[in-house]
Amino acid sequence: MRPVWQGSLAFGLVSVPVRLYKAVDDHTVHFTQFQQGTQDRIRYRRVNERTGDEVPYQEIVKGYELEDGEYVLIEQQELDEAAPGRSRSLEVERFVDLAEVDPIYFDRTYWLAPAKEDAERPYVLLVKALGQRDKAAVAKFALHGREHLALVRSGKGVLVLNTLHFAADVRDPAKEVPLLPADAKTSGKEIDMAVRLIDAMTERWRPQEYHDTYNERVRDLIDAKKAGGTVTPAAEPEEDTKVVDLFEALSKSLRDRDGRRGRSTKRGTPDLAGLSKAQLQKLAKDRDLKGRSKMTRDDLEAALKAS
Numbered sequence: 001m002r003p004v005w006q007g008s009l010a011f012g013l014v015s016v017p018v019r020l021y022k023a024v025d026d027h028t029v030h031f032t033q034f035q036q037g038t039q040d041r042i043r044y045r046r047v048n049e050r051t052g053d054e055v056p057y058q059e060i061v062k063g064y065e066l067e068d069g070e071y072v073l074i075e076q077q078e079l080d081e082a083a084p085g086r087s088r089s090l091e092v093e094r095f096v097d098l099a100e101v102d103p104i105y106f107d108r109t110y111w112l113a114p115a116k117e118d119a120e121r122p123y124v125l126l127v128k129a130l131g132q133r134d135k136a137a138v139a140k141f142a143l144h145g146r147e148h149l150a151l152v153r154s155g156k157g158v159l160v161l162n163t164l165h166f167a168a169d170v171r172d173p174a175k176e177v178p179l180l181p182a183d184a185k186t187s188g189k190e191i192d193m194a195v196r197l198i199d200a201m202t203e204r205w206r207p208q209e210y211h212d213t214y215n216e217r218v219r220d221l222i223d224a225k226k227a228g229g230t231v232t233p234a235a236e237p238e239e240d241t242k243v244v245d246l247f248e249a250l251s252k253s254l255r256d257r258d259g260r261r262g263r264s265t266k267r268g269t270p271d272l273a274g275l276s277k278a279q280l281q282k283l284a285k286d287r288d289l290k291g292r293s294k295m296t297r298d299d300l301e302a303a304l305k306a307s
Contacts, residue, residue: 005143006115007088009126009152009159016122017115018090020143020161024109029218080145090150092137098153101136105151105164112152112159123159130154186246193250200257211276220277272301280304 003019010016033042046055062079063071114123130136131154139150149164173180272280280300284292289303 003113004110005141007090007141009090009092009112009139011092011126011137014122014126016126017119018112018123018159019115021111021113023111023160027212027215029215029222090139090141090152092139092152094138095130095135096138098134098136101151101164104170105167107163107165110161110163111155112161127154127157127159130159190247190250193247193254197250197254197257200254209279211278213276216276216278272304275301 001021003021005020007018008015009018034040035042046057046060047053048055061076062074064074065071114120130152135153137152139152141148141150143163149166151162151164153160153162272283275283277297277300280297281292283304284295284300287304287307289300289307292300292303295303
């Protein structure tokens with residue numbers, strides 16, 4: 001894997017040469033556009049709206065629209081001069097309690113790794129110190145011609161860097177979101193029941209259990225069309241519950257949850273109906289079910305229930 005940035009992480013008088021790597025892959029299914037009923041690709045061209053002529057990329061400049069409808073034109077060279085350049089410094093400005101940082105500020109995730117062998121000792125020192133105190137380093141650095149605010153924290157044996165949104169970029173929900181509820185009156189018993197339901201539904205965070213089911217269905221659709229078949233449409237979402245008695249709805253939810261947990265514990269089997277096809281395939285692999293690779297999702301669920 002190639003680094004996307006290389007420089008030095010500096011805190012106090014300590015400077016650690018580091019490399020920045022992408023921590024997240026994009027598994028979205030990407031398509032190419034065609035004209036319907038043909039194999040003709042669709043292409044986009046940059047066209048002068050007045051003359052209709054195609055314009056070479058090197059002749060295009062940027063324009064910023066003013067309030068009166070006029071534009072200020074900016075050359076790329078002028079933007080390059082205003083950019084933060086290619087700084088190779090990731091300067092720590094301060095440390096903060098990690099719990100104080102609202103996740104709304106998190107943007108992209110990267111790994112920071114030592115760039116040289118002699119950088120391993122100060123690197124590991126920072127990983128352990130940040131983890132022990134549950135702190136994070138706040139820093140700025142230049143990436144792709146832009147200045148970024150970053151948060152550096154301790155991961156599992158690695159420094160994790162999250163680029164952050166600036167405060168000015170985060171919208172105020174009171175100004176932007178319609179129909180925000182006022183401080184509606186809720187009874188003490190309703191709050192207590194809601195807390196009990198939340199506690200009953202609380203489990204350890206296991207990210208591997210969650211899958212992009214839409215992406216999986218798109219891939220199933222591609223495989224089916226390639227083989228000349230079809231795919232069963234996804235089930236329609238359930239209608240919103242019309243809650244008349246909030247306390248009774250919470251109570252029933254808690255009873256249903258306790259009932260499902262009891263059946264699951266008794267049988268030693270998870271709720272298969274709520275699992276994706278990929279999750280069922282993994283469970284089938286763990287149980288060494290024969291022929292699982294050719295089974296549909298319903299076949300997998302039936303075979304697992306019978307095993």
